[in-house]
Amino acid sequence: MIIDCTNEYVTVNVADDNILVSIGTATFSQPIDEDHNGALSVKPSAPRDALLALLHHLGVAADHAADLPEPQGIGIEGEVASPTYVFRPVWVASDLEVRATMEVLRIPAATNHPSVRTVPVWTLTIRLDPHHYVVQLRQSDLALAAVWDYARPACYLVYPWPLTNPDEGPRQLVCDPWHPDASPLGWQRTNDTFVYPDTQGNNVRAQLYSPDRQSGSEVLIRPQGTGPDHSTFAFPLDLSQEPTAYGEASVTQLFYHTNMMHDLLYGYGFDEPAGNFQTNNFGRGGLGNDALVAYAQNPDRFNNAYFNTPPDGEPPTMWMFLFNLTTPHRDDTLDRTVVVHEYTHGLTARLTGGPANSFCLLFGESAGLAEGWSDFVAAILQVRDVGNGTNSTGIPYPPIAIGAYVSGKPGGLRLHPFSTDRTVNPVTYSWLNRPEYAEIHAAGEVWASLLYEVFWNLVDRHGFNADWWNHGGHEKGAPSQGNVLALQLVVDGLKLQPCFPTFLTARDAIIHAEDLRTHGTNRCEVWRGFAKRGLGLAANYSQGMYTDDFTVPTGC
Incomplete structure (x- = not known):
């Protein structure tokens, strides 16, 4: 039997051509605990006794001991390494599971002494929300040898949501910002046994991309967390310097933004x-095995970002570049509108046509629609205190821009900012006939403007909820506030529309989504939003021409 050593590590390095480069180990040659002649030289305690001791240390009443299952409640996992005994259920909770593994723990022989001693232990893991304990008990007498809690906080110094960019407020240290439904293990883990010390986890691997011009290979830099648990990601950022001076802060911000998008969209059905x-x-x-790979400050070009979405099971890639439109240059990872825009490309690509068909938005009108959905989500997440800024009062919400920070322009990167005021944003469906709107981002501006009208119609009727996360969930019926309902209908529509959608079929999918979600009670709000900008009942595309129509169904 091989006895695992719980605090020993082996590092194996493999080159790109799969040739073994090196192996680094921290193996030990000291004999097992000097009180014994081997790990199993004394009769070890039984796993059931170890569980009883664990629950005693956790303060669980001993009089429940009779309720613990006998060996028929114990399973053994593993054939080569030490067996793992699985207890289920345990009386603390009907769905509780405890795992007990025979290992050895390596500890210093004395304070400030280089030698070590090894102690046979039971390693038990137990999750008692919000904690996830790992407890090690000496096998000889079940005394407590070590204990830690995987639920330690992870903290990130970032521009937190709802801030859009550095112009809106200072950075703050936010701890454990994940949603427990979307990221049950947090952002730094993929399983119960290992916590990443850098900017990677179950949802995202964020890093700087630095190509080695001489070798032709790439160098990936992931910031390491600080503190005893490597769980604090707080790095200097001086905006008066070029962005390359604050690469670690940039990657941390990108890791935060993309994980926030993962958790947000999970609640709307992107699960x-x-x-x-x-x-x-x-x-x-x-x-699985398709966490986002996100690169900050790619040096190959300026003034852009893009997102590559392969089918489900293959990791997507996000490339973020610097913008050279200002002095000093600006980093688009600090502009939430750009990050949200790019991440939404992943949402729309995976949902349209199903997760195995991520090519459905690559051509024609569908490519423009993809840009529009991305702009729409980036725009509505900027809405905060609605106040009097609604259509019903006749006072439109202030115009919203995409990329205002990176461009250094209040109007941002699009031809028009987003507004329900037609004097600020005059586009209609037929503007797709104009040469300048043949470009996919300009076509996307038209689609996002249409969706933006639907959004405000729903907010006018149902109000605004600043908590985009806790709104009832996509499996629990219709959200009660207008902003979250609008986003929900858009996500639902993505799942309903065909591969290679057009403006007309994408509109019809959202109308169908409303019927399924709210059973026609918001039908007129949706239709009026589309019709205001020319995508009404009789809107048409024929012989290469887009024709506006501003009519709505009878009863609206």
Whole structure:
């Protein structure tokens, strides 16, 4: 039997051509605990006794001991390494599971002494929300040898949501910002046994990309967390310097933004069966091993960003570049509108046509629609205190721009900012006939403007909820506030529309989504939003021409 050593590590380095480069180990040659002649030289305690001791240390009443299952409640996992005994259920909770593994713990022989001693232990893991304990008990007498809690906080110094960019407020240290449904293990882990010390986890691997011009290979730099647990990501950022001076802060911000998008969209139906981006899918469906790979400050070009979405089970890639439109240059990882825009490309690609068909938005009108959905989500997440800024008062919400920070322009990167005021944003469906709107981002501006009208019609009727996360969930009926309902209908529509949608079929999918979600009670709000900008009942595309129509169904 091989006895695992719980605090020993082996590092194996493999080159790109799969040739073994090196092996680094921290193996030990000291004999097992000087009080014994071997790990199993004394009769070890039984796993059931170890569990009883664990629960005693956790303060569980001893009079429940009779309720603990006998050996028929114990399973053994593993054939080569030490057996793991699985107890289920345990009386603390009907669905509780405890795992007990025979290992050895390596500890210093004395304070400030280089030698070590090894102690046979039971390693038990138990999750008692919000904690996830790992407890090690000496096998000889079940005394407590070590204990730690995987639920330690992870903290990130970032521009937190709802801030859009550095112009809106200072950075703050935010701890454990994940949503427990979307990221049950947090952002730094893919399983119960290992916590990443850098900017990677189950949903995202964020890093700087630095090509080695001489070798032709790439160098990936992931910031390491600080503190005893490597769980604090707080790095200097001086905006008066060029962005390359604050690369670690940039990667941390990108890691935060993309994880926030993962958790947000999870609640609207972009989950494991729908093809979201996760290494571990927790047995919930879909294909795993496809966490997002996100690169900050790519040096190959300026003034752009892009997102590559392969089918479910293959990792998508996000490339973020610097913008040279200002002095000093600006980093688009600090502009939430750009990050949200890019991440939404992953949402729309995986949902349209199903997660196995991520090519459905690559051509024609569908490519423009993809840009529009990305702009729409980036725009509505900027809406905060609605106040009097609604259509019903006749006072439109202030114009919203995409990329205002990176461009250094209040109007941002689009031809028009987003507004329900037609004097600020005059576009209609037929503007797709104009040469300048043949470009996919300009075509996307038209689609986002249409969706933006639907959004405000729903907010006018149902109000605004600043908490985009806790709104009832996509499996629990219709959200009660207008902004979250609008986003929900858009996500639902993505799942309903055909591969290679047009403006007309994408509109019809959202109308169908409203009927399924709210059973026609918001039908007129949706139709009026589309019709205001020319995508009404009789809107048409024929012989290469887009024709506006501003009519709505009878009863609206």
